[in-house]
Amino acid sequence: xxxxxxxxxxxxxxxxxxxxxxxxxxxxxxxxxxxxxxxxxxxxxxxxxxxxxxxxxxxxxxxxxxxxxxxxxx
Numbered sequence: 001x002x003x004x005x006x007x008x009x010x011x012x013x014x015x016x017x018x019x020x021x022x023x024x025x026x027x028x029x030x031x032x033x034x035x036x037x038x039x040x041x042x043x044x045x046x047x048x049x050x051x052x053x054x055x056x057x058x059x060x061x062x063x064x065x066x067x068x069x070x071x072x073x074x
Contacts, residue, residue, distance in 0.1 A: 024052030
C-alpha cells in the first residue's frame with residue numbers, strides 16, 4: 001500500500017464535502033456560543049467539528065480510501 005496515496009489522494013467531493021464543512025462550522029459555532037453544556041458533549045462536538053473541517057479542507061478521508069469510496073469528480 002502506497003503511503004502517499006493513502007494520506008494525500010483526494011477522495012471527498014460534492015455533497016459530501018459541503019456536509020463535512022457545514023458540520024464543522026456548526027460545531028465550532030455551537031461551542032463558541034456555549035450551546036453545548038456538559039463536558040463530554042463538548043469534547044464530542046469539538047471532535048466532530050475538527051474532523052469535519054480537516055477533511056473538507058484536505059478533501060481526503062482515510063476510511064474512504066480503505067473502503068474504496070471516492071466521491072470526488074475526476
